[in-house]
Amino acid sequence: DQQVKQNSPSLSVQEGRISILNCDYTNSMFDYFLWYKKYPAEGPTFLISISSIKDKNEDGRFTVFLNKSAKHLSLHIVPSQPGDSAVYFCAAKESNTGKLIFGQGTTLQVKP
Amino acid sequence: DTAVSQTPKYLVTQMGNDKSIKCEQNLGHDTMYWYKQDSKKFLKIMFSYNNKELIINETVPNRFSPKSPDKAHLNLHINSLELGDSAVYFCASSQDFAAETQYFGPGTRLLVL
Numbered sequence: 622d623q624q625v626k627q628n629s630p631s632l633s634v635q636e637g638r639i640s641i642l643n644c645d646y647t648n649s650m651f652d653y654f655l656w657y658k659k660y661p662a663e664g665p666t667f668l669i670s671i672s673s674i675k676d677k678n679e680d681g682r683f684t685v686f687l688n689k690s691a692k693h694l695s696l697h698i699v700p701s702q703p704g705d706s707a708v709y710f711c712a713a714k715e716s717n718t719g720k721l722i723f724g725q726g727t728t729l730q731v732k733p
Numbered sequence: 734d735t736a737v738s739q740t741p742k743y744l745v746t747q748m749g750n751d752k753s754i755k756c757e758q759n760l761g762h763d764t765m766y767w768y769k770q771d772s773k774k775f776l777k778i779m780f781s782y783n784n785k786e787l788i789i790n791e792t793v794p795n796r797f798s799p800k801s802p803d804k805a806h807l808n809l810h811i812n813s814l815e816l817g818d819s820a821v822y823f824c825a826s827s828q829d830f831a832a833e834t835q836y837f838g839p840g841t842r843l844l845v846l
Contacts, residue, residue: 653833664737664823664837665776672833710776719764719830720789723776 624648625713627724635732640698642727644711647692652716656685656696659708659726668709669696701731736760737838739824745844746814754809754841756824764788765807766825766835767799776823782807783830814845 626645634640644654652673657665671678671685671694678685684697698705711724737758746752758765766789767779780799781789787799796812811818824838 655833657837662839664825664839667834667836670833708774714833718789719781719827719832720778721766721835722778726774 622647623725625711625722625724627709627711627727629727630725631728631730633730633732634701636703637700640696640701640705640729640731642696642698642709642711642729644694644696644724645692646694646713648713648715648722649692650716651713651722653714654685654687654694655712655714655721656683657710657712657723658705659710665710698729701729703731703733705729706731737824737826737836739822739838739841741841742839743842743844745846747846748814748816750814751810751812752814752843753811754822754824754843756807756809756838758805758824758826758836758838760826760836762826762836763804763829764827764832765801765804766827767807767809768823768825768837770821770823770840772820780807780809781830788830811843816845819843819845 655670656668658668659665669683687694708726710726712721764783766781770776782801785801798810801807821840823840825835827835
């Protein structure tokens with residue numbers, strides 16, 4: 622039973638436009654949500670996170686929005702750049718165990 | 734200056750063999766993890782150690798045994814390898830078990846023939 626779901630396996634956007642990656646979760650015990658970026662043959666690298674008590678966190682071109690009532694979060698990248706092309710994983714941290722539960726990833730392709 | 738390193742990067746072996754994957758972090762973190770990424774690309778936690786003590790042990794076959802000689806190292810031993818063990822194994826570390834951010838190694842690609 623997947624507690625963190627990324628329902629779009631892939632997304633393609635034009636350079637300069639906005640990329641929106643979505644993530645849904647089911648467990649109310651998550652206290653942090655994170656986005657990781659992964660290039661082929663490399664490990665996931667931390668991108669941005671948000672506490673469950675906030676609804677928005679911004680870092681440069683990257684903004685994460687959290688809608689707790691809908692159990693939904695999204696990552697906005699604007700403007701998108703070709704170097705952003707990668708697999709993006711949504712992850713949620715269980716407050717009681719510290720475990721990170723990952724979604725299955727969304728492959729983003731930014732076309733020049 | 735690799736923060737979390739794993740060796741080997743690639744491992745090809747026969748069914749029934751025993752193999753080990755090593756992980757080291759130079760971040761001074763207290764907590765280390767092993768994750769498995771299967772063919773469907775799901776990243777799932779296997780084990781977690783905090784200051785050399787096991788704190789998370791997911792439902793993993795007991796052929797998999799983690800060993801932490803010190804808090805900078807977490808090695809994964811796999812006995813009697815099976816075809817289904819083929820996957821990418823990632824090591825990660827965090828400041829402590831409550832820290833929200835984990836830092837990942839580059840992964841070890843294991844192929845069991």
